[in-house]
Amino acid sequence: GNSVTQMEGPVTLSEEAFLTINCTYTATGYPSLFWYVQYPGEGLQLLLKATKADDKGSNKGFEATYRKETTSFHLEKGSVQVSDSAVYFCARGNSGGYQKVTFGTGTKLQVIP
Amino acid sequence: EAGVTQFPSHSVIEKGQTVTLRCDPISGHDNLYWYRRVMGKEIKFLLHFVKESKQDESGMPNNRFLAERTGGTYSTLKVQPAELEDSGVYFCASSQGLNTGELFFGEGSRLTVL
Numbered sequence: 001g002n003s004v005t006q007m008e009g010p011v012t013l014s015e016e017a018f019l020t021i022n023c024t025y026t027a028t029g030y031p032s033l034f035w036y037v038q039y040p041g042e043g044l045q046l047l048l049k050a051t052k053a054d055d056k057g058s059n060k061g062f063e064a065t066y067r068k069e070t071t072s073f074h075l076e077k078g079s080v081q082v083s084d085s086a087v088y089f090c091a092r093g094n095s096g097g098y099q100k101v102t103f104g105t106g107t108k109l110q111v112i113p
Numbered sequence: 114e115a116g117v118t119q120f121p122s123h124s125v126i127e128k129g130q131t132v133t134l135r136c137d138p139i140s141g142h143d144n145l146y147w148y149r150r151v152m153g154k155e156i157k158f159l160l161h162f163v164k165e166s167k168q169d170e171s172g173m174p175n176n177r178f179l180a181e182r183t184g185g186t187y188s189t190l191k192v193q194p195a196e197l198e199d200s201g202v203y204f205c206a207s208s209q210g211l212n213t214g215e216l217f218f219g220e221g222s223r224l225t226v227l
Contacts, residue, residue, distance in 0.1 A: 004155070036218075043117065044156075044204065044218035089156060100169060101216060103148075103156035 002026055006090040006104035013080055013111050021075040021107045023064075023090035032093040033057075033066055033073040034101065039086045047075075047088070080111045115139070117219035119205050125225045131193040134222045138187070138207030144168075145188050146208075146216065147180060151201035159203075162188060195226045 006023040013019060025033065035047040035057070048057030053068035062077045073090060090104040118137045126132050138145045147159040159178070160170040164185035173180070177196070182188040192199050202223050206216040 041220070043220040044206075044216075046215045049215070100158055100161065102158070105153070105155045106150075 002028055002031070002092060002094070002102045004090050004092050004102055004104040006088075006107055008105070008107065009087075010108040010110055013109070015082055015111055015113050016079045017111075019075070019077040019080045019084075019109070021088055021090075021109070023073045023075065023104060024071050025073065025090075025092045027068075027071045029094075030068075033064070034091040034093070035062070035064055035073070035075050036089040036091055036103070037086045038089070038106075044089065080109070082111045082113055085109055085111045117205055117207050117217050119203075119219035119222045121222055122220065123223040123225070125227065126195055127227050128197055129194045131191065132195055132224060134190045134192075134203050134205075134224070136188045136190070136205030136219060138205070139209075139217055142207035142209050142217070143185070144208040144210070145182060146206040147188070147190055148204040148206065149201050150204065150221075151198070156204065159190075192224070195224075197226050200224055200226045 003026045032051045034049045036044045037047045038044045048059040050057040050066035053066050056065045064073050064075045087106045087108045089106045091101045094100045120135045124132050143164050145162040148156045150156045158172040161168045162182045165182050179191045202221040204221045206218045208216050
């Protein structure tokens with residue numbers, strides 16, 4: 001079945017450090033890929049998405065590139081801020097549709113001043 | 114515009130009791146989903162409504178769980194009787210179409226079964 005594997009946390013970084021959160025997915029079909037973020041006390045929000053191979057999703061300084069050859073969708077940010085502290089979830093949609101999203105376990109990021 | 118709202122935000126019950134969680138999707142969104150995150154693990158799909166119809170309930174763990182969406186507006190998820198392993202955070206999400214690429218989530222309802 002469909003699955004998503006992401007690096008375990010928690011991840012603790014100093015402000016302005018470089019962030020990478022690894023994510024790989026099962027290569028069934030050609031799914032859309034997503035990163036969702038959950039800030040403390042809030043619901044999940046879509047951070048960025050990519051719908052086909054080599055697409056790069058970007059938002060708020062975060063980027064992730066859809067790599068079909070390595071079945072990966074790693075999240076990166078060049079300089080994190082304290083306000084980026086949150087739980088980040090990698091996710092994939094069904095091939096050909098979005099209605100049944102499969103999530104990874106989530107990676108908690110803490111950015112310290 | 115109001116987002117997806119869930120109630121209660123936190124419920125603590127004893128094993129064997131009944132709990133009903135409610136979700137109000139964004140107005141006009143035909144698609145409504147329930148997900149669950151247990152003990153810091155992955156967020157797992159439970160079921161999907163299109164309006165008042167269950168489109169996919171393959172993720173419902175067992176018959177102690179009952180989801181309804183009468184009238185195609187808000188939805189309820191009832192757990193009866195609750196077991197210890199039902200503890201977790203139950204998320205509701207809605208979307209306007211099937212291929213919009215984005216689910217809008219509520220803040221979740223945390224259920225603790227003692």
